[in-house]
Amino acid sequence: MTRLHLFLSALAVSSLAVATAPFQTAVSAASQVGSVTAGTPMLEPRSGHTATLLPNGKVLIVGGMRRNQDFYRSAELYDPATGKFQGTGAMSVARVGQIAVLLRSGKVLIAGGWIGGSSTTDSAELYDPDSGKFAVIGRMTTRRARPSATLLTNGDVLLAGGDDHDGRSAAIATAEIFHSDTLRFQPTGSLHRPRSSHTATLLNDGRVLIAGGVDGGLIAGAELYDSKTGTFSETGGLITPRYKHTAGLLPDGRVLIAGGSDERDWYGTMTSAEIYDPRSGKFTATSPLIDSRFKLPDEAVQLASGQVLISGGSKTVEVYDPASGKFLVASGQMSDKWHFMSETRLKDGRVLLAGGYPNGDQCTAQTWIYRP
Numbered sequence: 001m002t003r004l005h006l007f008l009s010a011l012a013v014s015s016l017a018v019a020t021a022p023f024q025t026a027v028s029a030a031s032q033v034g035s036v037t038a039g040t041p042m043l044e045p046r047s048g049h050t051a052t053l054l055p056n057g058k059v060l061i062v063g064g065m066r067r068n069q070d071f072y073r074s075a076e077l078y079d080p081a082t083g084k085f086q087g088t089g090a091m092s093v094a095r096v097g098q099i100a101v102l103l104r105s106g107k108v109l110i111a112g113g114w115i116g117g118s119s120t121t122d123s124a125e126l127y128d129p130d131s132g133k134f135a136v137i138g139r140m141t142t143r144r145a146r147p148s149a150t151l152l153t154n155g156d157v158l159l160a161g162g163d164d165h166d167g168r169s170a171a172i173a174t175a176e177i178f179h180s181d182t183l184r185f186q187p188t189g190s191l192h193r194p195r196s197s198h199t200a201t202l203l204n205d206g207r208v209l210i211a212g213g214v215d216g217g218l219i220a221g222a223e224l225y226d227s228k229t230g231t232f233s234e235t236g237g238l239i240t241p242r243y244k245h246t247a248g249l250l251p252d253g254r255v256l257i258a259g260g261s262d263e264r265d266w267y268g269t270m271t272s273a274e275i276y277d278p279r280s281g282k283f284t285a286t287s288p289l290i291d292s293r294f295k296l297p298d299e300a301v302q303l304a305s306g307q308v309l310i311s312g313g314s315k316t317v318e319v320y321d322p323a324s325g326k327f328l329v330a331s332g333q334m335s336d337k338w339h340f341m342s343e344t345r346l347k348d349g350r351v352l353l354a355g356g357y358p359n360g361d362q363c364t365a366q367t368w369i370y371r372p
Contacts, residue, residue, distance in 0.1 A: 033307065033319040033321075033328045033329070033330050033372070034319070034330045034331075034370055034371050034372040035330055035331040035332045035370070035371050036317050036330050036331070036332035036333065036334065036353070036368050036369070036370050036371075037332055037368065037369055037371070038335075038366070038367075038368055038369075039083060039352070039353075039366075039367035039368055039369045040083050040084050040085065040367060041085075041365040041366055041367060042061060042076060042078075042085050042354060042355060042365040042366075042367060043074075043076045043085050043086075043087060043365070044066065044072060044074060044076070044365060045066055045355065045362070045363040045364050045365040046061065046063075046064035046065070046066070046072065046354070046355040046363055046365070047064055047065055047096075047338075047339070047340045047341070047355055047356050047357040047363040047364075048063075048064045048065050048096040048097050048340045049061055049062060049063050049064025049065075049072070049096070049342060049354075049355060050062045050063065050064075050098060050099065050100030050110070050342065051100075051342035051343070051344045051352070051354060052100045052101075052102050052108050052344070053102065053344050053345065053346065053347070054077075054102070054106070054108070054129050055102075055106045055129070056129060057080060057081075057346070057347045058077045058078060058079050058080070058129075059077065059078040059080075059344050059346070059352055060075060060076075060077060060088070060100070060108055060127060060129070061075060061076045061077070061078065061085070061342070061354065061355075062075045062091065062098070062100055062108075062110055062127070063075070063091060063094065063095045063096055063098055063110075063113065064096050064355065064363070065096045065363060066362075066363055067361045067362055067363060068361050069116065069117070071094035071095060071096050071114070071115070071116060072094055072095075072096075073090040073091045073092070073093065073094040073095075074087065074090050074091075075087075075088050075089060075090065075091065075127070075134075076088060078352060078354075078367075080346045080347070080348065080350070080352075088127075088132045089127070089131075089132050089133040089134050090134065091110065091125060091134050092123070092125055092134065092136050093115050093121065093123060094115060094116065095110075095112075095113035095114065095115050095121065096113055096114050097112070097113045097114050097145040097146040097163075098110055098111060098112050098113030098145075098146075099111050099112055099113075099146075099147060099148075099149035099159065100149075101149050101150075101151050101157050101178075102151070103126075103151070103155065103157075103180050104155045104180060105180065106129060106130075107126045107127060107128050107129070108126065108127040108129075109124065109126060109149075109157060109178060110124065110125050110126070110127060110134070111123070111124035111125075111140055111144075111149075111159065111178070112124070112140060112143070112144040112145055112146075112147060112159070112162065113145050113146070114145045114165075118165050119165060120143040120144060120145040120162075120163060120164055120165045121143055121145075122139040122140040122141070122142060122143045122144070123136070123139055123140075124136075124137050124138065124139060124140060124178075124185070125137060126183070137183045138183060138184050138185060139185070140159065140176060140178075140185045141174070141176045141185050141186070141187050142164060142172065142174055142176070143164050143165070144159065144161075144162035144163070144164065144172065145162055145163040145164075145165070146162050146163060146196060146197065147159045147160055147161050147162030147196075148160050148161060148162070148198060148199065148200030148210065148298065149200070150200045150201075150202050150208050150225075151202070152177075152202070152206070152208070152227050153202075153206045153227070154227065155180045155181075156177050156178060156179055156180055156227075157177065157178040157180070158175065158176075158177060158188070158200070158208055158225060158227070159175060159176050159177075159178065159185075160175040160191060160200060160208075160210060160225065161173065161174075161175070161191055161194065161195045161196055161198060161210070161213065162196055163196045170194070171194035171195050171196040171213070171214065171215040171216075172194050172196075173190045173191040173192070173193060173194040173195070174187065174190050174191075175187070175188050175189060175190060175191060175225070175232070176188055177230075188225075188230045188231075189225075189229075189230050189231040189232050190232065191210065191223060191232055192221070192223055192232060192234055193215060193219065193221065194215045195210070195212075195213030195214065195215050195219050196213055196214055196215070196243075197212075197213050197214050197243035197244050198210055198211060198212050198213030198214075198219070198243065199211050199212060199213075199245060199246065199247035199257070199298050199299070200247075200298070201247045201248070201249055201255045201299070202249070203224075203249070203253065203255070203278050204249075204253040204278075205253075205278065206227060206228075207224045207225060207226055207227075207278070208224065208225040208227075209222060209223075209224060209235070209247075209255055209276060209278075210222060210223045210224070210225065210232070211238060211247060211255075211257055211276065212238055212241065212242045212243055212245055212257070212260065213243050214243040217263065218241035218242065218243060218262060218263060219241055219243070220237040220238045220239075220240075220241040221234060221237045221238075222234070222235050222236060222237060222238060222276070222283070223235060235276075235281045236276070236280075236281045236282040236283055237283070238257065238274065238283055239272075239274050239283050239284075239285055240270065240272050240274065241262070242257075242259075242260030242261065242262065242270060242272075243260055243261065244259075244260050244261050244294040244295045244296065245257060245258060245259045245260025245261075245270070245294065245296060246258055246259055246260075246296040246297055246298060246299070246300045246310060246312075247298070247299065247300060248299065248300030248301070248302055248308040248309075248310075248320070249302060250275075250302070250306070250308065250322050251302075251306040251322065252322070253278060254275050254276060254277050254278070255275065255276040255278075256273065256274075256275055256286070256300065256308055256320055257273060257274050257275070257276065257283070258272075258273040258274075258289055258296075258300070258310055258320070259271070259272075259273070259289055259292070259293045259294055259296055259310065259313065260294050260296070261294040261295075265294075266359075269292040269293060269294045269313065270289075270292055270293075270294065271288040271289040271290070271291065271292045271293075272285070272288050272289075273285075273286050273287065273288055273289060273320070273327070274286060286320075286325050287325050287326045287327060288327070289310065289318055289327050290316065290318055290327050290328075290329055291313075291314040291316055291318070292313075292314075293310070293312060293313025293314045293337075294313050294339075295312065295313055295339035295340050296310070296311075296312045296313055297311070297312055297340075297341065297342060297343050300320075300343075301343050301344075301345045301351055302345075303319070303345070303349070303351075303372055304349050304372065305372065306322060307319045307320060307321050307322065308320040308322075309343065309345075309351055309370060310327070311334075311341065311343050311351075311353050311370070312338060312339060312340070312341045312343070312353075312356060313337055313338075313339055314337050315333040315334050315335070315336060315337055316329050316330070316333055316334075317329070317330045317332075317334070317353070317368075317370055318330070330370060332368075334353070334366075334368050335364075335366060336358040336364070337358055337359065338355070338356025338357065338358060338364060338366075339356050339357055339358070340355075340356055340357065341353060341354060341355050341356030342354045342355060342356075349372055350369055350370060350371050350372070351369070351370040352367060352368075352369060353367060353368040353369070353370060354366075354367040354368075355367070
């Protein structure tokens with residue numbers, strides 16, 4: 001199994017069907033969890049891009065692809081006040097599957113990704129909202145496409161796993177720290193096994209939960225990164241091995257893991273969901289999604305209510321309610337089952353949903369607004 005198809009392949013296969021009765025039950029409660037309406041299109045159709053909320057309330061959209069092998073250097077800004085997009089500076093290289101992390105300085109770290117053909121990159125740059133420009137900085141310790149990236153409590157960034165490419169597609173186990181004060185990358189402890197298409201969630205105690213992913217086969221195992229020791233330790237395994245899923249922190253400190261796919265990829269999309277409890281180090285099952293979905297944003301959005309938004313891979317938007325342990329469907333729908341779209345919670349509590357690609361090669365510039 002190669003994993004460049006995380007962004008670059010789009011098989012024309014429909015997602016699994018959804019049972020009618022549960023869907024109707026969820027829709028009947030839709031008014032409790034908000035609505036989805038169409039927004040202003042982006043300047044460019046994009047998938048596999050990043051979206052980052054800036055301190056000024058605008059959203060930075062970076063890179064991604066228009067279609068297979070057509071990548072972007074360009075970036076654009078969404079202004080919630082006007083609901084419109086405008087262009088901003090361009091990166092030094094066109095890339096898809098990169099990471100983007102808002103630093104405490106207000107600048108945005110952009111690193112890694114695929115840069116054309118099957119090549120990955122170790123290059124990194126910083127976006128400065130004040131100047132609207134990107135500046136090249138030091139390189140990562142290794143090439144990575146779609147690694148996990150987590151802003152740690154000390155302001156540094158943990159980058160773990162991802163795909164490298166040296167004539168073949170392969171997950172990697174290495175990890176590194178980006179030091180925000182020196183703007184340099186430094187190796188840290190390695191994952192216990194290579195993984196790509198996993199999720200990484202910062203826990204309330206400062207540790208980072210790494211869950212699922214793929215390395216030739218699906219991974220059930222999970223690991224915890226401790227920034228104090230710079231090491232990874234194994235923790236309880238997923239009930240259902242999965243990749244291309246999403247993860248979201250719940251108000252009580254537990255972590256929701258939802259959706260994804262098995263080895264069959266498009267044929268194996270999942271509705272299952274589970275909860276990780278840092279106190280016990282174990283995963284337990286929770287109610288399933290209403291619709292099966294994969295190729296999701298890595299990090300699910302926690303709403304002001306404490307509920308967690310799940311979008312992508314389906315026309316519907318679902319909200320997980322920790323109080324009831326169930327998923328509910330918001331009213332309104334997107335125009336298609338968009339994969340590798342982005343979701344960004346705005347300062348006023350709304351969520352910007354942008355881009356993605358359907359079961360085909362052409363990406364979309366469409367956006368939607370979720371209102372709680």
